[in-house]
Amino acid sequence: MGQVQGDRLVCPYHGWAFDIEGRCRHIPALAQVVPGARQAVACHAVRERHGLIWLRAGAPHESSLLAEPPPFDGPAEGTGIRRVLCGPYDVAASAPRVLENFLDLAHFAFVHAGSLGDPAHAAIGDYRVEAGGAGRGLRATGCRAWQPKSNLLAQTGEMVEYRYEVPAPYCAVLSKCPERWQDYQESIALFALPQDPVRTRVWFLIAMSAGDRSDEQIRAFQDALFEQDRRILEAQRPALLPLDPRAEASCAIDRLSLAYRAYLGELGVRFGVLPAGPAP
Numbered sequence: 001m002g003q004v005q006g007d008r009l010v011c012p013y014h015g016w017a018f019d020i021e022g023r024c025r026h027i028p029a030l031a032q033v034v035p036g037a038r039q040a041v042a043c044h045a046v047r048e049r050h051g052l053i054w055l056r057a058g059a060p061h062e063s064s065l066l067a068e069p070p071p072f073d074g075p076a077e078g079t080g081i082r083r084v085l086c087g088p089y090d091v092a093a094s095a096p097r098v099l100e101n102f103l104d105l106a107h108f109a110f111v112h113a114g115s116l117g118d119p120a121h122a123a124i125g126d127y128r129v130e131a132g133g134a135g136r137g138l139r140a141t142g143c144r145a146w147q148p149k150s151n152l153l154a155q156t157g158e159m160v161e162y163r164y165e166v167p168a169p170y171c172a173v174l175s176k177c178p179e180r181w182q183d184y185q186e187s188i189a190l191f192a193l194p195q196d197p198v199r200t201r202v203w204f205l206i207a208m209s210a211g212d213r214s215d216e217q218i219r220a221f222q223d224a225l226f227e228q229d230r231r232i233l234e235a236q237r238p239a240l241l242p243l244d245p246r247a248e249a250s251c252a253i254d255r256l257s258l259a260y261r262a263y264l265g266e267l268g269v270r271f272g273v274l275p276a277g278p279a280p
């Protein structure tokens with residue numbers, strides 16, 4: 001509710017004015033007083049990146065993880081490439097559930113039938129997952145799925161290869177390469193902002209070979225896809241993502257989901273998850 005006035009942030013309650021370092025510089029009710037450390041407010045590191053404002057809530061010494069906003073190395077804006085920020089989307093699901101859904105290939109055929117998948121071509125090829133350790137995130141390569149309409153420009157179905165990176169607990173980047181489109185580029189970053197353990201605000205940053213498609217068309221395509229995921233996400237129980245690999249049934253093709261759960265466990269993430277119990 002505060003207001004920025006010049007280089008001060010002014011509290012709406014008593015008009016106290018704070019400078020950029022959080023020091024109180026003016027108390028209107030007692031203007032002759034020089035405010036001290038008791039009247040200062042806490043400050044947090046803030047960055048502007050990817051069209052969003054990022055705030056680091058923890059103390060600087062807590063972890064080198066996320067000292068900066070997650071990187072996005074998608075194709076650079078230029079000839080034929082456009083970057084579009086989609087969202088925010090508010091979803092009644094935990095952030096780890098949202099991330100896991102973004103990393104999941106086997107749902108395409110059923111949740112996104114007709115665009116990202118086809119129930120008649122539901123098989124997912126084997127792929128590799130590399131876990132770089134708690135501080136370095138996850139990478140999955142060689143993920144292949146058959147897609148009827150993998151992007152806004154596609155006219156016919158084809159095999160599409162995906163590569164995923166998870167640089168931080170609530171961020172992931174996928175890059176796709178349709179087999180027949182050698183010069184096509186597309187990367188999508190997912191940024192999830194947990195609002196409470198079971199509610200999340202989501203943005204997608206898309207960098208793609210857009211042809212003559214407008215930003216509005218790119219957003220409409222992404223809106224429709226996310227709406228399909230939302231129905232599933234909001235129905236999942238338990239709402240918190242269980243980190244114990246035995247808690248939910250899985251198969252070998254879910255190895256990226258299982259690696260993501262293990263990664264959250266290694267990091268000690270407790271928000272939005274059901275922590276794994278001690279081994280029996």
Ligand SMILES: [Fe+2]
Nearest residue numbers: 101111112229
């Ligand atoms: Fe999906």
